[in-house]
Amino acid sequence: MIDWNRVRELRDEIGGADFDEVVDLFLAEVDNAIGGLQPEDTDAFRDQMHFLKGSALNLGFAALASLCADAECRPDTDPGRVAAQVATVFAESRSLFFADLANRLAA
Template sequence: MIDWGKVTELVADVGADGFDEVLTLFLQEVETALQTIALAEDLEAALHFVKGCALNLGFEDFARCCAEGEALAARGRPDEVDLETLHRIYWQSRALFLSEVRERIAA
């Protein structure tokens, strides 16, 4: 669900303080995007943005779900994008991430 190697690389690149800022920004941006994604004029672009955010922080399953939705939207089938599953996977990933991140990056 989480690519902890990616998280470790990010911490090494930006430092612990920088990581906290990146994490806060990520959570804010993704949660804001998810609140309005169903209303997005360009669902493909909205999912592409969220997917990029997810990949940067190692949210693998969530990024995969975004990529699947992005591909559907690109093929002109945005009504087939399962936004409920997208939300569920994000919140599951978020819960796992926040419950383990301090222990994982301290190791």
Template sequence: MDWTRVRELREEVGPEAFSEVLALFLQETDEMVERLRADPDPARLADDMHFMKGAALNLGFEELATACNSGESQARLGHWDTVDVAAILACYARSRAALLAESDTLGFTLAEAS
């Protein structure tokens, strides 16, 4: 996690908007994770990885952004079957847990995302 980026975003948008941005990111990404876990669609994989990468970069999820960037590149080259979706989903789970563990320190609450 890039905690500096997380704190910068919180300062840029304010505490209330920060909580809303995080809640929306987690909700949308959780939905995508469930879809990818259940049945990854090769035709959408590059776009899914691109979405996750962009959101991850904005929110300081560095490891996830790197994994998604690699997955996106592989999928765009037609090598969707080499994308380690399980590893990317595990990375998201770790990043999500780390963020939620710091909620008190960072001053946000996400009751609906826990």
């Protein structure tokens, strides 16, 4: 669900002090994007999936990135169902991220 190698790589790239700020910014942006999903507008929804995919990849939220990539590339999927799945996977990923963060970065 979380690509911990990417998380460590990001922390090493930007430094520990800025890492917390980037995480907070990521979580706020993704939360806003999920809250503003427009399943009824196919083009906007595809663009939103692309944005979420990129954001998720940057912070190592691999399961979320995969789900968004699938939705972005497959217009035949039910956008309403996908939007609900995206919200669920994001919540699960966020919980796992914070539950394991200290241990994973200490290793």
